[in-house]
Amino acid sequence: MVQPTLPQPLQTFRGVIPEQMSIAAAEAMGDWGAPARELIEKGLVPPDVLTGMTLHLLATQPRRPREDGAKAKGAIEGGVWVREQVTYHAPMNLGEEISIAGASVQRFSRRGRRYGVNTSETRGEAGQLLVSSCTTGLLQYRKESGLADEIEGEIVATPVVDLAAGAANPSAARLRRLAAHDRVDGGEPLVTLEMMRTRDAHRDDNPIHTDPAVAAREGLAAPIAGGSHVLAFLQAALMAEWGAEVLLHGAHFDVQWKGQTYAGARIRPRATVVSVGDALELDLEIQGEERTALVGRAVIPL
Numbered sequence: 001m002v003q004p005t006l007p008q009p010l011q012t013f014r015g016v017i018p019e020q021m022s023i024a025a026a027e028a029m030g031d032w033g034a035p036a037r038e039l040i041e042k043g044l045v046p047p048d049v050l051t052g053m054t055l056h057l058l059a060t061q062p063r064r065p066r067e068d069g070a071k072a073k074g075a076i077e078g079g080v081w082v083r084e085q086v087t088y089h090a091p092m093n094l095g096e097e098i099s100i101a102g103a104s105v106q107r108f109s110r111r112g113r114r115y116g117v118n119t120s121e122t123r124g125e126a127g128q129l130l131v132s133s134c135t136t137g138l139l140q141y142r143k144e145s146g147l148a149d150e151i152e153g154e155i156v157a158t159p160v161v162d163l164a165a166g167a168a169n170p171s172a173a174r175l176r177r178l179a180a181h182d183r184v185d186g187g188e189p190l191v192t193l194e195m196m197r198t199r200d201a202h203r204d205d206n207p208i209h210t211d212p213a214v215a216a217r218e219g220l221a222a223p224i225a226g227g228s229h230v231l232a233f234l235q236a237a238l239m240a241e242w243g244a245e246v247l248l249h250g251a252h253f254d255v256q257w258k259g260q261t262y263a264g265a266r267i268r269p270r271a272t273v274v275s276v277g278d279a280l281e282l283d284l285e286i287q288g289e290e291r292t293a294l295v296g297r298a299v300i301p302l
Contacts, residue, residue, distance in 0.1 A: 006105060006153030010118070013060045013100040022049050022094060028199030029232060032189050035239035036232070039248075045092040047239075047247045048232035051084060054120040054135040057100040080208075081227030082115070083136040087159040087252040089129045090168075091245065097125045102133075106153035112143035117155055132159040142219060161279055165250025166301025171243035175280045175302055178273050186237030186269030186286075191225050193263035199229050212263075225261040230293055234269035234286055238298075246300065255284060255296030265289050271298070278302060 022045050026036035036046035092098065102120030109115070116139050122131040134155065166172060197210045207214040208223060215223045231253075239246055261267055267286050274281040279301045286294040 006107065007103040010057055010102045010104065010120075011061055012102075013057050014097070016095055016097060017045065017049065017056065017092070019094050022046055024199055025049050025229075025232065028195045028229060029236060030189070030195060032187070032233055032236050035236050035244045038244040039239075040094065042244070043094050044245070044248065045094060046232075047088055047235050047251075048228045050088055050092060050122075050131050051086055051133075051228040051231060051253075053086075053100055053122045053131045054102060054118050054133045055081070057102050057120050058118060080138040080224075081135070081257060082138050083254075083256045084227065084231075085134040085158045085252075085254045087132045087162055087250065088248050089131065089162045089165055089250060090124070091248040092122075092124065092130050098130065099123050104153075105155055106151065108149075108151040109144075109147050110149050112145065112147045114139040114144070114147070117153070119155070119158075134158045159252060161252035161299040161301050162250030163278060163301045166279070167249075169246065169249035169301070171246040172302050174242055175246070175300060176276065178276050178280060180273055180275055182273040184237050184241045184271040186234055186271075188266045188268050189233050190266050191229070191233075191261055191263065193223060196223060196225055196229065196263055199226065220260065220262070222262040222264065225263070227257050230257065230261050230267065230286060231255060233267060234271065234284060234294070237269050238271060238282075250301040252299045253284075253296060254298075255294055257294050259288060259291035259293050261286075261288055261293050267293055276302075 022040055025046055025048055026033040026040060029036065039046050100120050100122045102118055104116060104118050106117035115136060117136050119134045121129060124130050200206065200210050208218060209226050210223055212223055235247060265288055267288055269286045272283045274283055279299045282298040284296040284298055
C-alpha cells in the first residue's frame with residue numbers, strides 16, 4: 001500500500017480525557033503518587049497524563065484493517081515510545097472539553113528499525129493552548145534484516161519552554177532560590193506488574209505493558225513500563241520537592257527512553273540543576289537496575 005505524503009493531518013479529537021485515566025495514573029505509582037493525587041483533589045490532570053496527548057490522539061484515529069485480518073508482521077502492540085518533546089502550557093481541568101489536533105510529520109528507519117514522528121496541540125474549552133508535543137515512536141521492535149536507513153518528511157517545529165506562562169507558577173519563588181548542582185533524588189521506586197496493569201486499566205490496546213505472554217512473543221523478558229509511567233516517577237519527585245503544580249505553567253521536557261524498565265525492577269530518578277535565570281534548567285536521568293532508562297532536559301520558566 002502506498003503511504004500518504006507527509007505531513008499527514010490526523011483526525012482531530014474533541015471530547016474529554018476520562019477522569020479515571022488520571023486516577024489510574026496516580027494509583028499506578030503507589031506511595032510515589034501523592035503529588036498526582038494532590039492535583040486530582042484540586043481538579044487538575046497530572047503532568048504524566050498530559051504527556052500522552054499525542055498518543056491519545058493516535059489511539060482515536062480510524063483504523064484501516066488488513067485484508068487478511070492479521071497484524072502487520074513485526075509490529076508492536078501500540079508501539080514503543082522513544083522520545084518526547086512536550087510543553088505543559090497551562091493546567092488542564094478534570095472533565096474539561098478539549099481538542100487535540102496533530103499530524104504525522106516524519107517516518108524514518110535506522111539500524112533495522114522503523115520509527116514515526118507525530119506532533120500535536122491540545123487546547124482547552126476556551127481555545128487556550130494546554131499542551132504541545134512532538135512524539136517519536138518505534139513502530140517495529142524487532143530488527144528487520146536489510147532495512148536501509150531512510151528518512152521521509154520534515155519536523156518543521158518542536159515545542160519549547162513557554163516563558164510567558166511562568167508568571168502563574170505558584171512555585172516560582174521557591175525555584176529562584178535554587179543553585180547550579182542542586183539535586184532532587186527520587187528514591188528507588190519499585191515498578192511492579194500490578195502498577196503497570198493499574199495504569200493501563202482504562203485500555204487494552206498495548207498489552208506489551210501488562211501481558212507476560214505478549215512481552216515474551218516480542219522477545220522481552222517481561223512486560224515493560226510505558227514511557228510516561230517511567231517519567232512520572234521523576235516528575236513526582238520534582239512535584240514533591242517544589243509543589244504539585246510546579247510543572248503545569250510552561251515547563252518543557254525533552255526526554256529519551258534509552259532502555260526498558262521491566263516489571264519488578266527498581267528505578268532511580270534524579271534531577272540536577274544546570275542553571276537558574278529566566279528559567280530553571282535541569283538535567284534528568286533515570287537509572288534502572290541494569291541500564292539507563294531515561295535521559296533528558298527540563299526547563300521550567302520563572
